[in-house]
Amino acid sequence: MMITKIHEVGRSPDYTDPGEQTSRPAQLPEAVNVTSPWGDGADPNAPDAIGAGVTLVEGSTFCVSDSGGVINAHRAEGLFVRDTRVLSHWRLTIDGLEPQVLTVRNAAPYSATLLARTAPTPGRADSLALVVVGRHVGDGMREDLTVRNLASEPRQCEIVLELGADFADLFEVKDGRFGDGAVTTARATDDAVEITRAELDMAVTVVGTGAVAKGSELRWSATLPARGEWTTCIEYLPALRAEAAAPRYPCGTPVNHSAPARRLREWYANSPTAHTADETLAAVLRRTVTDLGALRIFDPDHPERSVVAAGAPWFMALFGRDSLLTSWMVLPLDRRLAVGTLQSLAGLQGSVVEPATEQQPGRIAHEVRFGRAATRLLGGGSAYYGTADATPLFVMLLGELHRWGLDPGIRDELLPHADRALDWVENYGDIDGDGFVEYQRAVGHGLANQGWKDSWDGVNFIDGSMPEAPIALAEVQGYVYAAYLARAALAAATGDQDTVKRCRERAARLKTEFNEKFWLPEHGWFAIGLDRDKRPIDALTSNNGHLLWTGIVDDDKAASVAEHLLSPEMFSGWGIRTLATSMGAYNPVSYHNGSVWPHDNAICAAGLMRYGFTEYAGRVVTAVLDASTRFGYRLPELFCGFDRDEFDVPVPYPTSCSPQAWSAAAPLLFLRTLLRLEPGVPERELSVAPVVPARYLPLSVTGLRVGPDVLTVTVDDDGWQVRGLSGDLRRSDR
Numbered sequence: 001m002m003i004t005k006i007h008e009v010g011r012s013p014d015y016t017d018p019g020e021q022t023s024r025p026a027q028l029p030e031a032v033n034v035t036s037p038w039g040d041g042a043d044p045n046a047p048d049a050i051g052a053g054v055t056l057v058e059g060s061t062f063c064v065s066d067s068g069g070v071i072n073a074h075r076a077e078g079l080f081v082r083d084t085r086v087l088s089h090w091r092l093t094i095d096g097l098e099p100q101v102l103t104v105r106n107a108a109p110y111s112a113t114l115l116a117r118t119a120p121t122p123g124r125a126d127s128l129a130l131v132v133v134g135r136h137v138g139d140g141m142r143e144d145l146t147v148r149n150l151a152s153e154p155r156q157c158e159i160v161l162e163l164g165a166d167f168a169d170l171f172e173v174k175d176g177r178f179g180d181g182a183v184t185t186a187r188a189t190d191d192a193v194e195i196t197r198a199e200l201d202m203a204v205t206v207v208g209t210g211a212v213a214k215g216s217e218l219r220w221s222a223t224l225p226a227r228g229e230w231t232t233c234i235e236y237l238p239a240l241r242a243e244a245a246a247p248r249y250p251c252g253t254p255v256n257h258s259a260p261a262r263r264l265r266e267w268y269a270n271s272p273t274a275h276t277a278d279e280t281l282a283a284v285l286r287r288t289v290t291d292l293g294a295l296r297i298f299d300p301d302h303p304e305r306s307v308v309a310a311g312a313p314w315f316m317a318l319f320g321r322d323s324l325l326t327s328w329m330v331l332p333l334d335r336r337l338a339v340g341t342l343q344s345l346a347g348l349q350g351s352v353v354e355p356a357t358e359q360q361p362g363r364i365a366h367e368v369r370f371g372r373a374a375t376r377l378l379g380g381g382s383a384y385y386g387t388a389d390a391t392p393l394f395v396m397l398l399g400e401l402h403r404w405g406l407d408p409g410i411r412d413e414l415l416p417h418a419d420r421a422l423d424w425v426e427n428y429g430d431i432d433g434d435g436f437v438e439y440q441r442a443v444g445h446g447l448a449n450q451g452w453k454d455s456w457d458g459v460n461f462i463d464g465s466m467p468e469a470p471i472a473l474a475e476v477q478g479y480v481y482a483a484y485l486a487r488a489a490l491a492a493a494t495g496d497q498d499t500v501k502r503c504r505e506r507a508a509r510l511k512t513e514f515n516e517k518f519w520l521p522e523h524g525w526f527a528i529g530l531d532r533d534k535r536p537i538d539a540l541t542s543n544n545g546h547l548l549w550t551g552i553v554d555d556d557k558a559a560s561v562a563e564h565l566l567s568p569e570m571f572s573g574w575g576i577r578t579l580a581t582s583m584g585a586y587n588p589v590s591y592h593n594g595s596v597w598p599h600d601n602a603i604c605a606a607g608l609m610r611y612g613f614t615e616y617a618g619r620v621v622t623a624v625l626d627a628s629t630r631f632g633y634r635l636p637e638l639f640c641g642f643d644r645d646e647f648d649v650p651v652p653y654p655t656s657c658s659p660q661a662w663s664a665a666a667p668l669l670f671l672r673t674l675l676r677l678e679p680g681v682p683e684r685e686l687s688v689a690p691v692v693p694a695r696y697l698p699l700s701v702t703g704l705r706v707g708p709d710v711l712t713v714t715v716d717d718d719g720w721q722v723r724g725l726s727g728d729l730r731r732s733d734r
Contacts, residue, residue, distance in 0.1 A: 061081050062316055134146075156223055191212070283633040305343055306337055471537070474528050484503040524564060542604060588641035596641050688720070
């Protein structure tokens, strides 16, 4: 095999610090060699947002506009803070005309530079002025507006910024209910416009340096010197229920000094780097680190604590299942997300029985929201608890974090929450006392299906018919099994032998019962669940891969499961489908009944590798990475399940989120799977035994943090090696 030479890798000379924002047009960096560092902060392969709109995200604040920055109240656009649209109309005109869009450069997740030109005067083909809007979001927004005179004569122009705010709830906007009946009041004061919605106790103040405010407009009369420019700064300051957020980027201060800029620089600086000869893998990993950096949310009451949101822009919130699984996948890159996610979910852990929100003692929340529509949807609270899997996943993640190296103080802080979670499993999750965790929604507005396939039709029989609840999902039992083993390992670390014995016994009993009740010997796969009457829900699904991942599958059944996952009915060539083509409910353009989900495939690949099916695992990884080229190297939430032999490109799913957290994190689990990297910090052991397809070689990953050590793993045709072991960890080649 011919190996592409690895070149000296460093930061591109055209690298731009994502925090260094100016009102001048950003310079596009030159293409970076495919062996560029993963996580260097530059994203030269990101497509410019021309004609496709602009989305900026910082924590739970986001702004969606068209490519010229225009925000239309009757579209799913606006500036959103805490799930509320605080800006629903934005239109800039110069001498009565909207500027004509040239290009957009997204320099950071929270910042973009929008370039436009003024319309040419009658009889002339060329524009006389360049318009530059530097837009930066975070607890509000700041814009740096510059108009540059391209002519050799001075020019006078009238600039008007039209503004509007309806304070609609995020869900209202997303669903096309735009709050036309909203009654707001606009008040002009000197250089500011204040828009209020009195009955909600909400307001936004827009301050324009040097402006004259009139009604809901800011106006400037600007004199442009020959070949010179005019500039101003605009601040958008929301106050929701009398809580005014401090400006994140005050006018007159460099954006690169802000907290978001500092946090993003630190994220990039501490991210691992990967050198590979494969262009696709290199580009996907760069995109992964960029997107995960953008999807982090920081708790203002605990600024040191970060969690990962489910997806941009509409799901910039803490989701139990999504955030827990994403944090697991991200462990080779960063352990702090897992810590922050566990701490935040522990603070929300159920304490009472509350049917409206489906809260129960010990239960881990499914979704946390702040908007009005969400509060109504979630039964009157900000958190909804209707999920069967987040609670055991909480214990699983705590145990996995312990394996990677967890501060004993944090471990001891979270152990009572893990015990409360297992109490929920035994006392509330097991509805009928048969030893399996079931779900059945408590109220009409709750989720009918409460596993990861949570669409109304996501769980079905071979013939496509729907089961009756309560339903015991297969993968949930796998998560419970792994949670018991995780709790046993945590107990061993603290010398609690009684808990070790009890949890291991319960895990063993559950594994035996599961393999007896869920296995379908006539088919050779596991049922997706048991229905109300304990009948196996017999469809062939990707959930079988989750069972391999957790280790609940008996060894004598694993080969059959693996064969079915890679069969033509399940494997599209672009990845494993959620549902086999031979099933009654199969639809390649459905959400959960035949589509391909990257995070699902990452878990399946990890499960296949766990049971020794190395070739199958490599096929899954390669297929999904190949699919990423269709999506600009950013794996979407899902894509359609059409066969690769039928269409030579993966077909997008029409409403897929992108970026979406667990899809963004999936390449990290792919990488860990191929390296067969399994930490055991409590046992002072690190297991590494790479099985990497030849196309990715040579491969070197630097900056992997396991316990106190920072490791480099290198794989090539001659073998592999690990550097950076301090002596606290010994290498195991299992």
